[in-house]
Amino acid sequence: MKNTAGFATRAIHHAYDPMSHEGALTPPLHLSSTFVFETADAGAEMFAGAREGHFYSRISNPTTDLLEQRIATLEGAEAGLALASGMGAISAALWTILSPGDELITDKTLYGCTFAFMRHGLAKWGVTITHVDMTDVQAVSAAVSDKTKVVYFETPANPNMRLVDIAGVSEIAHTVGAQVIVDNTYATPYLTQPITLGADLVLHSATKYLGGHGDVVAGLLVGRAEQIAEIRLVGMKDMTGSVMAPFNAMLILRGLKTLALRMERHCSTAHQVATWLEAQPVVSKVYYPGLESFAQQDIATRQMVKPGAMIAFEMTGGYAMGKALMDHLSLIMRAVSLGDAESLIQHPASMTHSTYTPQERAAHGISEGLVRLSIGLEDADDIIADLGQALVAIADKQAAPA
Ligand code: PLP
Numbered sequence: 216m217k218n219t220a221g222f223a224t225r226a227i228h229h230a231y232d233p234m235s236h237e238g239a240l241t242p243p244l245h246l247s248s249t250f251v252f253e254t255a256d257a258g259a260e261m262f263a264g265a266r267e268g269h270f271y272s273r274i275s276n277p278t279t280d281l282l283e284q285r286i287a288t289l290e291g292a293e294a295g296l297a298l299a300s301g302m303g304a305i306s307a308a309l310w311t312i313l314s315p316g317d318e319l320i321t322d323k324t325l326y327g328c329t330f331a332f333m334r335h336g337l338a339k340w341g342v343t344i345t346h347v348d349m350t351d352v353q354a355v356s357a358a359v360s361d362k363t364k365v366v367y368f369e370t371p372a373n374p375n376m377r378l379v380d381i382a383g384v385s386e387i388a389h390t391v392g393a394q395v396i397v398d399n400t401y402a403t404p405y406l407t408q409p410i411t412l413g414a415d416l417v418l419h420s421a422t423k424y425l426g427g428h429g430d431v432v433a434g435l436l437v438g439r440a441e442q443i444a445e446i447r448l449v450g451m452k453d454m455t456g457s458v459m460a461p462f463n464a465m466l467i468l469r470g471l472k473t474l475a476l477r478m479e480r481h482c483s484t485a486h487q488v489a490t491w492l493e494a495q496p497v498v499s500k501v502y503y504p505g506l507e508s509f510a511q512q513d514i515a516t517r518q519m520v521k522p523g524a525m526i527a528f529e530m531t532g533g534y535a536m537g538k539a540l541m542d543h544l545s546l547i548m549r550a551v552s553l554g555d556a557e558s559l560i561q562h563p564a565s566m567t568h569s570t571y572t573p574q575e576r577a578a579h580g581i582s583e584g585l586v587r588l589s590i591g592l593e594d595a596d597d598i599i600a601d602l603g604q605a606l607v608a609i610a611d612k613q614a615a616p617a
Contacts, residue, residue, distance in 0.1 A: 222289065222405060223475040230284035244465045245277045274452050278461040282435075282468050286425075289404040289471070291411045292437035296447055297464055301400060301420025302328055303457030304434030306336070307450030308396060308416055309365065315341030317364040320393070322349040322379060323579045324372040326420075327563075327570035329398070330579075346579065350511065352383040359391045369398040370407070370518075374563040374587045375580060376502040376527050378514040385413030400424075401553075405478040406520045410437065423554030427470040427477055431463045477592060481524035481554075484598065485590040489526050491599050497536065497606060502527040524590040525553060527563075533584040536609065537562060541586065543605035546597055553589035558598055560588050 220228070231242050250269045252258035260266035269275050283295035298304040309332075313319060319337065323346050333344045347358045349368050359366070366388040370379040385395045396416045397409040403424045409417045419425055421433040434457070436446065451457055459467075482505075489503035501508070504515035505522030515522055530536040541549050547558040551567050561567060564576060564583045571579060590598065 218288065225288050226285065226471045226474055229288045230281055242278065242281050242465070242468060245461055247276075248272045272461065273456060273458045274447065276461050276464070278468075279459050279464040282459075282464040282471075285468065285471055286404070286419075286435045287437050289408075289474075290399075290417050290437040291404075291408045292417065292439075294437065294440040294443040296436040296443050296451065297421075297459035297467075298434035298436065298451060298455075299457040299459055300432050301326075301398075301418065301422060301434040302332065303451075303455060304418040304420075304436045305329055305398070306332060307455045307457055308418065308436055308446050309333075309337060309367075309450075310454045311446045311450035312394060313337065313340075313342050313364055316343075316362075318343040318345060318360070318362040319365045319367060320345045320347055320355070320358055320363050320388075321366070322347065322368040322372060322377070324375055324377050324581060325369060325579075326373040326398070326400075327568040329369075330568075330575075331570040349379040349384060350377050352380055352387065355384050356387045359387060359393060361391055363388070363391050363393040365396055366393050367396045367398075369401065370409075371401045371504065371523060371525060373401060373525075374527055374568060374585060375582070376504065376509075376525065377580070378504065378511045378518075380514050381407070381409045381412040381414055381518055385415075389413070401523055401525050402519060403474065403478060403554075405475055406482075406523060407518050412518060415439070416442065421467050421470075422552060424478065424481070425470055425474065425554075426467050427473065427554060427556070428466070429552065429555035429557065431466040431470075433459050433463045433467055435467075477556075478521070478524070480592055481590055482521040484592075484595040485524035485526060486522065487595040488588070488590055488598055488602070492526065492528055492602070495606060497531050497610075498528055499531045500529045526588045526590065527585050528588070529582060529584045530586070534562065534564070537584055537586040539609045540602075540605050543608040544601055545604075546593065546601040547588070553587075555589065556592040558589060558591035558593060560586065563587050 261270045279297040282297050287295035338344050348354050368379045388395045394415040397414045399417045400420045416438040419435040421435045486505045492498050493501040503526045547560050550559045551561045
C-alpha cells in the first residue's frame with residue numbers, strides 16, 4: 216500500500232502484509248517476552264545495535280512495532296514508540312531530554328498528573344518549570360531563553376479547552392534551540408498533526424480516542440527516528456521500564472481502524488450538544504472550539520480539521536449545580552477518562568485536576584465550577600435528552616419547598 220493513501224486507509228493497512236503472515240487478515244499477537252538468537256554472535260550484534268531484530272519485549276516486539284509504524288504514519292512522523300500509558304510517554308520523553316539545570320516552559324493548563332509530574336518529579340530533579348500563558352504567543356517569545364530546553368503544551372488543553380498555536384509557538388521555541396512537545400490526546404492525528412506544524416515530539420494518552428473503547432491504558436510518542444530511538448533505549452528501557460504490553464498494542468491497532476469514523480461521529484454529536492448546552496439559561500459558559508462564542512476560533516480553524524468532541528462548561532449555580540446535574544444523569548456516565556464510546560462526565564477540580572491546590576487551580580485558569588464532558592458515540596438526541604431531564608430534575612428540586 217502506498218504511503219500516499221488516505222488517513223483511514225493507512226490506519227487500517229499501513230505496514231502489514233497478510234501474505235507475510237500466513238494470510239492472517241488481523242496482525243498476529245506476539246506475546247513472546249524474549250526472542251531466540253540464531254547464533255551467539257547474532258545476539259551480541261543486536262545488543263550492540265549492529266543488527267536489526269527483536270530480542271526482548273521491553274525494547275521492541277513485532278506487535279507493538281506495527282502499532283509504532285501506524286501511529287508514525289498517521290502523525291506524519293518518522294518513527295513511533297509505544298509505552299505503558301500516557302504518563303509513561305511523558306515521563307520517558309522528558310527524563311531522556313532534560314538534565315538538572317535545564318528549563319522547561321509549559322502552558323498554564325495541563326492535565327493534572329502531567330502538572331504533578333513536572334512540579335513534584337522534574338522540579339525535584341533540578342529542572343526549572345516555568346508556566347506561561349501560551350494562548351499568548353508574545354508571552355512565549357518573552358519567556359524563552361538559551362536555558363529553555365523544552366516547550367511543552369496540550370492543545371486543546373485538559374480541562375478548559377484552551378488552544379495553543381502550534382506553528383507560532385514552535386517557531387519561537389526553535390529560535391533558542393528548544394524542542395517542542397505537544398500532547399495531542401484531545402485532538403488525535405485525525406484532527407491535528409502537530410509534527411507537520413513544526414512540533415518535534417507528539418504524545419498521546421492512547422487510553423483515550425486511539426484505543427477508543429475504554430478497555431486499555433496505553434501511551435504513544437512520535438518524532439524523529441534518532442530521538443525516538445534514544446527515548447526507547449534511555450527513557451523507556453532503562454529509566455521507567457514503561458513498555459506497552461503486546462496485547463494492549465493489539466487493542467490500539469484495532470481502535471485505530473475505526474478512528475476516522477469515530478472522530479467524525481464524536482465531533483458532529485459534540486457540536487450538537489455544545490450548541491444545545493449554550494442555549495440553556497442555567498449554563499453560563501460553554502467552552503467548545505466549534506462555537507461562535509469560542510474565543511480562539513481562529514486557531515481552531517487553522518489547526519484543527521474539526522473542533523473535537525470534548526466540552527467544558529460552567530453552570531450559573533457553580534459547582535453545586537454542576538454536581539447536582541452529574542448526579543441526575545442516567546445515560547452519561549460519571550467517570551474520568553475520555554474518548555470512549557460512552558459519554559463521560561466529571562468534575563476536574565475534585566477529580567482529574569485535584570493534583571493542583573485550589574490556589575494553583577486559580578492561578579492556572581482551572582475554575583472550581585468547571586464540568587468536563589466527553590461526548591461518546593451514542594445518538595445525539597439521547598445525550599441531549601439525558602442532559603435535559605437532569606436539568607429539569609434539578610430545577611424541580613430547587614423549586615421544591617425545603
Ligand atoms: N494527557 C492527557 C491530556 C490526559 O487527559 C491524560 C489522562 O487523562 C494523560 C495525558 C495521561 O494518560 P494516561 O492516563 O494514559 O497515563
